[in-house]
Amino acid sequence: MAPGPVMMPPQVYQALSAPMVHHRTPVFSEKLKFVLDQLPRAFGTTQPVMMLSSTGSGAMEAAVVNTLAPGDKALCVVAGKFGERWSDMAQCFGIEVKNIEVPWGQAVDLQELEEELSRQKYTAVMTQACETSTATWQPVQEMSQIIARTCPETLLMVDGITAVASSPLKMDEWKIDVLVAGSQKAFMLPAGLSFVSLSERAWKKCEQQHLPYYYWNLKKERQANLKQQTFFSSNVSLISALYEVLKLWQGEGLAQQIKWYQDQQRIFVGAVEDLGLSLYSQNPSPSVTAVNVPEGVDGVQLRDHLEQTYQLTVMGGQEHLKGKIIRIGHMGHIEKSDIYACIYYIAHALQDLKWQLLSHEKVDQVLKNVRKELAL
Ligand SMILES: *Cc1c(COP(=O)(O)O)cnc(C)c1O
Numbered sequence: 001m002a003p004g005p006v007m008m009p010p011q012v013y014q015a016l017s018a019p020m021v022h023h024r025t026p027v028f029s030e031k032l033k034f035v036l037d038q039l040p041r042a043f044g045t046t047q048p049v050m051m052l053s054s055t056g057s058g059a060m061e062a063a064v065v066n067t068l069a070p071g072d073k074a075l076c077v078v079a080g081k082f083g084e085r086w087s088d089m090a091q092c093f094g095i096e097v098k099n100i101e102v103p104w105g106q107a108v109d110l111q112e113l114e115e116e117l118s119r120q121k122y123t124a125v126m127t128q129a130c131e132t133s134t135a136t137w138q139p140v141q142e143m144s145q146i147i148a149r150t151c152p153e154t155l156l157m158v159d160g161i162t163a164v165a166s167s168p169l170k171m172d173e174w175k176i177d178v179l180v181a182g183s184q185k186a187f188m189l190p191a192g193l194s195f196v197s198l199s200e201r202a203w204k205k206c207e208q209q210h211l212p213y214y215y216w217n218l219k220k221e222r223q224a225n226l227k228q229q230t231f232f233s234s235n236v237s238l239i240s241a242l243y244e245v246l247k248l249w250q251g252e253g254l255a256q257q258i259k260w261y262q263d264q265q266r267i268f269v270g271a272v273e274d275l276g277l278s279l280y281s282q283n284p285s286p287s288v289t290a291v292n293v294p295e296g297v298d299g300v301q302l303r304d305h306l307e308q309t310y311q312l313t314v315m316g317g318q319e320h321l322k323g324k325i326i327r328i329g330h331m332g333h334i335e336k337s338d339i340y341a342c343i344y345y346i347a348h349a350l351q352d353l354k355w356q357l358l359s360h361e362k363v364d365q366v367l368k369n370v371r372k373e374l375a376l
Pocket residue numbers: 004055056057058082128130131132159161162182185191
């Protein structure tokens with residue numbers, strides 16, 4: 001139940017165990033065509049979505065080197081570990097970076113953003129949609145509106161790795177210029193495939209002077225995709241597995257998936273609050289929940305205990321949040337019984353670790369409610 005890598009549907013396991021086919025065969029080309037046709041829908045865009053054989057950070061880097069040029073300035077929302085990644089990455093390529101430091105667990109202060117954007121001209125604003133390290137949603141849509149009225153030239157670059165296909169985020173409607181996703185989150189695949197889509201404005205920026213690259217050539221990737229090919233060898237295994245996921249998402253499939261994540265989160269949050277726990281984030285994301293570890297319990301021990309005694313994988317906190325929170329993902333192939341087991345194990349682990357405030361009666365009552373909600 002980690003916020004990625006996530007559990008995968010049976011169709012994905014089947015696809016991954018199928019015999020290897022060459023990427024220039026009709027069998028594979030047909031799958032690639034379907035995947036390239038369907039991906040934009042998951043992003044909420046009419047622009048092409050390109051696939052790269054890398055983890056999500058590779059697509060972030062591809063976006064940086066294709067759209068930015070030496071001398072450009074970027075304003076980075078740093079609200080946790082992943083915000084630092086945009087900032088470090090841009091600095092690594094010599095981009096002049098200013099960080100908006102946001103207290104962990106909070107959304108960016110929109111007024112502060114607006115003031116900074118009126119004070120100084122930036123080529124790009126870089127943010128997460130969901131800052132996974134703190135399970136916090138960043139107000140991307142509102143940020144986009146601020147950019148539109150203060151500095152319409154500025155590109156909005158969004159790491160949507162735990163937001164695409166797990167939240168209502170829509171690239172075109174929200175006027176996002178660069179949107180990145182990764183396979184091991186809501187796409188329900190192993191790590192190793194990343195996705196990036198650019199708005200028309202961002203494509204124009206690619207035509208101008210840009211940072212050096214050879215491999216991360218998005219223009220050539222797009223040209224190859226138009227011919228039902230990829231620029232380099234196709235990631236046949238992961239794309240064949242993605243084909244299965246996108247088949248599941250046809251019609252109402254994706255909307256139902258997102259709805260299930262919402263229901264699951266509502267039930268999970270209700271249950272942990274009934275157990276007497278509280279949430280860490282002040283602006284929770286729909287794809288992941290961070291729960292404060294209660295006073296008197298060591299969060300590192302709690303996580304180890306869940307893993308070793310109950311074979312339940314959750315994530316802890318990073319840096320100063322180590323031992324203070326546990327993070328539970330809502331993405332992936334999660335069945336009713338999984339979410340029930342997750343709550344059951346957390347309650348029992350807290351009892352095992354002698355959390356005083358939790359009585360057997362309370363645990364029984366909470367679990368009974370959860371079974372009712374899930375109709376189990
Ligand atoms: C998982 C994640 C990443 C991706 O990191 P990779 O290990 O490169 O796939 C980036 N940003 C966010 C917000 C994430 O949740």
